[in-house]
Amino acid sequence: MDSWEASVEARIRAAQERGEFDNLPGMGKPIPGRGQPYDESWWIKSFLEREKIPTDLLLPTPLQLRRRIEQLPDEVRDLPTEESVRAFVADLNAQIVSWLRTPTGPRVSVRPVNADDVVRGWRAEREAAATPTPAPSAPPRRRGWRAPWHRRRA
Structure with missing residues (x-):
């Protein structure tokens, strides 16, 4: 066992002398997460963050459907026609019925x-966006209250 460890150490030392460990990514930077409590799911969180995967995809199907129902007004807001809104709702309803x-x-x-x-x-919402809202009129300018000792002397 000692000879095996010695050969590994010799290979590491030789690689260091050749400079194979120089300029590695993260060199000189602190280890991420060091000093924080251990989190069992650190790997999945880092994967989601690195790959920019939305966390909604981890939810079970009924919760994903509920989330889509909640976001429905925002999703249909920019659709151009009533038919496209109905088609969007029909697609969502088909997914709900399937589940x-x-x-x-x-x-x-x-x-x-x-x-x-x-x-x-x-x-x-479209009608509210189409009707221009009147610009708020500026409130009349009031003279501020001044304490008697701040009044100008004539």
Whole structure:
């Protein structure tokens, strides 16, 4: 065992002398996460951060569907026509019905979305954006209160 360790140490020393460890990425920088408490899922968190993967993809299907329902007004806001809004809602409802047929994951209440309600909200938001809001008028300028000792003497 000692001869094996000695040969490994000799190879490391030879590589150092050749400069194979010079200019490695992270050289001279502190080890990330050092001094922080141990986190069992450090590797998945670093992978998600490094690959820029949205954490929503880690949620079970019913929670992903609920999140999409919550974000629906924001997602349909920029769609150009009522038909495209209805098509978007129909696609989401198809995914919801598919999950309802064979539910997996936690038991979370998820129901199809009413397309008419979404279209009504979409129209109201477009009308509100189309009507110009009057510019607020400047409040009348008031003279500030001045203490008697701050008054100018004539």
